Amino acid sequence: MVTPTTAVVPQELTAATGAPTRELVGELRAVVDQAAAHPGGGALVLRVLEAPRTAAHPSDVQEWSRWEKELIRLERLHVPTVVLLDGEITGPALHLSLAADIRFATPQTVFSVTELAHGYLPGMAIHRLVKQVGLGHARRMVLSGERLTAPQAERLGLLDSVAADPAQAAERLLATRSRALGKPAWHLARRLLLESHALSTEDALGSVLAAQERALRERTEQS
Amino acid sequence: MPAPDAVLLSVGTANPPDRYTQRDLLDRFAVVDEKTAAVFTNSHIDHRNLYAPAGEPSAESQQELLDKHLQGALDMGGRAVTECLRAAGLGPADVDYLCCVTTTGFLCPGVSAHLIRELGLREDVSRADIVGMGCNAGLNALNPVTAWAAANPGRYAVLLCVEVCSAAYVWDGSMRTAVVNALFGDGAAAVLVGTRAPGALRDRPLPHVLGFSSQVLTDDLGAMRFDWDTAQSKYSFYLDPLIPYVIGANAAKPVLRLLDARGLGMADIDHWVVHSGGKKVIDGIKYNLDLTDHDLRHTRSVLRDHGNLSSGSFLFSYRRLLAEGTAKTGDYGVMMTMGPGTTIETALVRW
Numbered sequence: 001m002v003t004p005t006t007a008v009v010p011q012e013l014t015a016a017t018g019a020p021t022r023e024l025v026g027e028l029r030a031v032v033d034q035a036a037a038h039p040g041g042g043a044l045v046l047r048v049l050e051a052p053r054t055a056a057h058p059s060d061v062q063e064w065s066r067w068e069k070e071l072i073r074l075e076r077l078h079v080p081t082v083v084l085l086d087g088e089i090t091g092p093a094l095h096l097s098l099a100a101d102i103r104f105a106t107p108q109t110v111f112s113v114t115e116l117a118h119g120y121l122p123g124m125a126i127h128r129l130v131k132q133v134g135l136g137h138a139r140r141m142v143l144s145g146e147r148l149t150a151p152q153a154e155r156l157g158l159l160d161s162v163a164a165d166p167a168q169a170a171e172r173l174l175a176t177r178s179r180a181l182g183k184p185a186w187h188l189a190r191r192l193l194l195e196s197h198a199l200s201t202e203d204a205l206g207s208v209l210a211a212q213e214r215a216l217r218e219r220t221e222q223s
Numbered sequence: 224m225p226a227p228d229a230v231l232l233s234v235g236t237a238n239p240p241d242r243y244t245q246r247d248l249l250d251r252f253a254v255v256d257e258k259t260a261a262v263f264t265n266s267h268i269d270h271r272n273l274y275a276p277a278g279e280p281s282a283e284s285q286q287e288l289l290d291k292h293l294q295g296a297l298d299m300g301g302r303a304v305t306e307c308l309r310a311a312g313l314g315p316a317d318v319d320y321l322c323c324v325t326t327t328g329f330l331c332p333g334v335s336a337h338l339i340r341e342l343g344l345r346e347d348v349s350r351a352d353i354v355g356m357g358c359n360a361g362l363n364a365l366n367p368v369t370a371w372a373a374a375n376p377g378r379y380a381v382l383l384c385v386e387v388c389s390a391a392y393v394w395d396g397s398m399r400t401a402v403v404n405a406l407f408g409d410g411a412a413a414v415l416v417g418t419r420a421p422g423a424l425r426d427r428p429l430p431h432v433l434g435f436s437s438q439v440l441t442d443d444l445g446a447m448r449f450d451w452d453t454a455q456s457k458y459s460f461y462l463d464p465l466i467p468y469v470i471g472a473n474a475a476k477p478v479l480r481l482l483d484a485r486g487l488g489m490a491d492i493d494h495w496v497v498h499s500g501g502k503k504v505i506d507g508i509k510y511n512l513d514l515t516d517h518d519l520r521h522t523r524s525v526l527r528d529h530g531n532l533s534s535g536s537f538l539f540s541y542r543r544l545l546a547e548g549t550a551k552t553g554d555y556g557v558m559m560t561m562g563p564g565t566t567i568e569t570a571l572v573r574w
Contacts, residue, residue: 206503210509
């Protein structure tokens with residue numbers, strides 16, 4: 001599942017269209033646990049499959065909270081995370097996509113937020129959507145129910161690229177970026193990117209300098 | 224039979240009654256220099272409790288500062304110890320050992336002797352004073368205090384960190400003194416250590432102290448230090464601007480040693496109790512240990528509400544962690560302080 005960049009073997013995760021079920025939380029936890037125990041040097045590639053439409057809805061907020069915690073663990077993994085997408089990306093599939101570092105999708109992939117129609121919230125997807133595509137597009141998707149096609153999502157930066165064979169596209173990117181991906185500086189950059197929205201320039205400068213000091217030192221130590 | 228674990232039984236804190244925002248202090252002392260004002264307002268400190276002088280800060284003599292240190296130490300120190308004992312359902316007569324930590328004033332006899340009289344502790348109480356070790360000293364003191372507690376099962380030790388930072392400063396308009404004057408606050412924190420929980424604390428999850436690990440960086444011996452300022456006839460504290468990087472670059476070493484010795488990894492640590500050294504030092508720790516803002520929430524909130532309280536800071540964070548009620552039996556915690564030496568001190572605890 002966590003594999004060298006030259007031989008990407010996607011891990012399959014069937015994301016129900018309705019809501020993160022107890023089974024899905026357990027499945028994601030197992031995937032993240034396995035990746036967390038990996039010494040590094042590869043990437044976690046998740047093929048997010050559209051599950052048959054079910055009537056599953058979250059039973060309570062604790063169950064939802066467990067799902068959000070696993071997504072945050074995924075977002076902070078010490079290996080880069082890649083998602084391969086196809087079909088209707090809603091609910092847990094959308095949540096997973098938004099928490100991944102690198103995203104590829106087939107041309108027929110469509111993104112939408114469906115939770116409000118069932119009377120509950122898409123959770124941290126709201127927060128991540130605003131950070132990633134801005135309030136304007138997030139508002140249209142969340143409140144107006146706008147469906148985003150793969151080319152639109154690519155233009156907004158939600159996708160790395162649209163490809164007939166996402167696995168192949170991912171493999172190519174992982175190979176060409178192998179000098180940077182998953183390296184200490186890459187992790188610090190990912191962290192600063194995720195934190196950038198919450199910081200004033202003065203606060204950001206302190207974070208950037210602390211991270212830069214570490215990156216430069218570890219670069220010297222390695223050479 | 225192995226020695227029983229020393230346990231952190233209760234904690235108490237105290238500050239001077241008067242509380243100031245950074246803006247209050249700039250107004251009070253009529254600071255107009257923009258660079259000095261920026262040091263105060265960009266400090267990520269909202270409030271500090273201080274024994275601020277009534278008049279010109281530069282007018283306080285060294286003798287007045289020494290008097291202020293003793294009075295402040297007895298006022299705050301007394302209240303912190305009393306609160307700590309009360310939380311455990313104990314009183315002054317139950318204390319068998321008192322260890323006092325301070326850097327903001329030199330006294331002979333030490334704070335411990337004054338406090339024994341002030342609080343009416345027993346005449347056979349054992350005592351020690353740890354003086355001049357700076358912000359890290361709380362853990363330097365906790366190490367022998369836990370050893371004493373483990374060697375004297377069933378008896379009670381109190382560790383008091385009391386720092387009257389408003390009694391150790393120079394106000395001369397320089398950037399060197401502005402950085403210090405914008406950062407430090409007055410505060411005292413006491414922790415009760417023993418092997419057996421008194422009745423009032425039975426069945427409560429309490430942290431056992433499992434070990435310590437130190438990192439002394441003698442290449443940076445001069446990075447944090449007191450100098451005697453001949454012109455002002457006062458001690459002047461110096462903080463090197465590169466301290467955040469020195470601390471950041473070395474932060475992982477004692478922590479990994481502490482964890483490796485027990486076969487633990489970073490992911491096993493549930494709670495971080497880190498000294499509120501300053502915004503940049505906290506960032507250095509955060510990005511080098513890969514800690515989250517959640518891990519450092521109490522470290523930041525104590526900095527925001529009190530400034531850097533020197534040796535007692537980490538116990539203020541510890542108190543907030545306990546008040547939150549999130550620590551449960553089996554959880555691991557790392558305590559971490561840094562200061563002159565340059566030194567990073569760490570302790571591993573388990574609830």
